[in-house]
Amino acid sequence: MSESARDYRSTLNLPKTDFPMRAELPKREPARVAWWTEHQTYRKRLARNGEQGGAPYILHDGPPYANGDMHMGTFLNRFLKDALVKIHLLDGRYADFVPGWDMHGLPIERETLKHLKLDFRAADPIELRRACRERALYWMGRQREQMLRMGASFGRFDEPYMTIAPEYEAVIVETLADLAERDYLYKGLRSTLWCVYDETALAEAEIEYKDHTSPSVYVRFPANAAQRPALLEKFGLDDDGTPLSVAIWTTTPWTLPANVAIALSPTATYGVYRVAGEDIIVAEALAGALFERMAAGEAILRGEAPGSDLERLAVRHPFLDRDSLVILADYVELETGTGAVHTAPGHGEVDFESGVQYGLPILNPVDGAGRFTAEAGPYAGMFIFEANARIVDDLRAAGLLIASESYDHSYPHCWRCKNPVVYRATAQWFIGMDRHGLRERAERAVHDVEFLPAWGETRMSQMVENHPEWCVSRQRAWGTPIPAVVCTACNESLLDPALARNLAQAMRARSFDEGNASDLWWTEPVSAFAPPGLTCPRCGGTAFEKERNIVDIWFESGVSWRAVLVERGMPFPADAYLEGGDQYRGWFRSNLVTSAAVRDRAPYKSIIAHGWVVDQHGHAMHKSTGNYMATDEAIAKYGADVLRLWVASSEFTGDVRLGANLLDNVSNVYRNLRNRLRYLLGALDGLTPLSIVPREEMEPLDRLALAALDAFAGEVAEHYRAFRLHDAYVALTRFDIEDLSRFYLDALKDRLYSSAPDAPRRRSAQSALFEIFRTLCVLLAPVLSFTAEEAWQCLDPALRGAAESVFDLELPTVSPIDEAQLATWSLLKELRAQVAASEGIRDFQLDATIDVQEPYYDRFVALGDNLREALVVSALRGVHAASNGAPTVVVVPAEGEKCQRCWKYLPLGVDPHHPTLDATCAAIVRELEAKT
């Protein structure tokens, strides 16, 4: 065998690692979850940060509702929370994260009733509540597993907070007591959104708008003989005996029995029109459309008047024996209808306000199940939605119907049973937003909060500004009781703070395993909680009955700052709340209001809001439209780390698009990053703690690389601290490609592969690569938690040292930037790119000559052979100090012949035993042979 044919490959130090190129994430991730749990990675790091005096960083978890499986929106939210906790944990902070669940409320109650095939009116409340509890716990357990599976396991997942826990319920009751004591809580009649199917009042947040077809009717409200002259006079007309009426428009004929007024716009002009032998009053802007519907020939305008002139006149109710007052209201629009708005204060929010303003009776002829009471006259006993047709027929028969058609519009529906809801006047408990300056206190509190994105402040302020009176009572079973009592003598409702606190105390005495602590309100008599001498403030009575209201679940989650942070002795306020943008109106606001009322400040220092997950075309995802992506399926296909990277690759403050081709794209980026980790691990083969070269003794190029690393790592860490995940992602991928893959790793190959294994120059390179590897691992960990940990575990345990997990590493601190070194590094990259771009011939087939200006000339000369190495050429023929112009590198075909071992073109044959090798390689091979 001739020497020239000899294969020197085995004498090289080629990369070697067990870290697989193929990730197989779906298969491998579950074991990693178990590993983190088993090794108590989070708990141990948290404790260590605490012991070392790390400042707290508290992300307070907005509780997901314990019903249904995780969807991609939840994934986005949980990932962001997990990344935020991990960032601060790695940064040495005491990032104590307590996950929580929202577990009371109608959806669970309904699901349980359905499951048990029960009607809630017939169900025993204690039994129902027990079943609801089981259901809620089932969903919580399931959601918790899904969170752990996606790698979002860093938190107190074995001791989460639950709104059904005794101490949580106690805090709810105690907060109600505080609010009552401060006179924020009151009972009042309100036209509230009401579901006649669930027989309960609904919060705004429990409403969904959906398309609905309503009847659309135009109705005459006739003026009688006594009313006609006053009306006609305003239009400058005499009474010639022609029938006169005001035309109103409504899409809810069933509310007509409760009509007491007609609202006009104060600024619009109204006309009296003569058409087919009658006079009709209508807004001029809408007259054309109305008479077109009537199709009764030409309408002649006889007189006109501004709406403001008609105030407090009256017409007759179309079928009940009473008047309907003409009133003015700003909300009257001139887009649809007649400009004369049928007003029933018992059946509408604005109607109610007008009713109060004009001192109108609040009629409420509808019971909780949607049936007319005797007050509705001929319609008593009918179901309201069925009465619509009957009322229209009667109006037509009486000659009072001008026109009737159907009308498609967006209409409020119950979020749970999906049926249309109505407005109905009921006695409810309210938190008075305008009592004792609560709204102003909340508004002030907003100004002390930092918002990401910044425009969140505008949004939040508006939410406070527009916050209506907060109805907090519900007539259901699955919730925390509002511990109010009714005086049996005078029927007065009373929420006595002392009584409430007694109840709370009794609930606290229960353990979680004993079941629903608040069952006490159902099972125990009033006397069990009533303080001695409790008397009715109105009549002095001393006998009371319990009210059976539960509290709105938005109030429950709204006191989480107190039930979790305060109750567990954690810092208050929290550093951050992090939820979807819908929560400006939901949880951000409910927490703000309760905290402003009790503590006079916001419960959070900062709010981070994320956008919605939409499909790849930017449209909302729905199971029904077929663009829905199930989380478990996505994890099974791509793995959690790819999905985590997908979020980081997006700008989460806006809407986040998701689709298969998008995830394929992210998968490619993932593979890139993974391969870099793999290559680094391979290159570290053979490095031991003792052979690590201190930075100041490293080769000059390695020191430059680490200067670049420092700058990069500091930048990414700062992005992380400010939670600019996307910026961190961009910086990471760029450094990975531009600095490592295309430049430094390429330039190091010769030194790593062809040096003697333990040559100082090789150890220097490995030491730098170790630093880079460790830094990349910690910077990737918040996002690619699984992969970063996997890579870290593939590292030689001796190098891993005390850091058992990648989460035992430290987030880099920002070090002073050495601008000169960075500039030198950048220039080297640029010159290397020039060499790499030279056509046809490549790398070691070339020798190079460099022209640079001061100060680079000196810096380059100081690099010694590293300069040649950085350009990946066989020889550097010279470095010239150019007088001007851009730095350049000129390449020419290399002199010498290709060394069969290191592939550089050098003089060969110095060693007769290795004629195809250059002198250095020959010497190394001889040494290796001597060892064997």
Add this chain to the structure above:
RNA sequence: GGGCCAUUAGCUCAGUUGGUUAGAGCGCAUGCUUGAUAAGCAUGAGGUCCCUGGUUCGAACCCAGGAUGGCCCA
């Protein structure tokens, strides 16, 4: 209908106080490499900066109106 937000390359995103030829990564095409190899390198193509109008010597950027999409409301 109102409030808030978004719209830049096939995809995800940059684009500093208005100022040369609007950038990066991924993808795509072509070539190289076969000692990171189900990898790596190089080169290249690809843009009506959503539209219309305005301000300006000059607009992706400022102003007005509109379109599309999203969230929240009505």
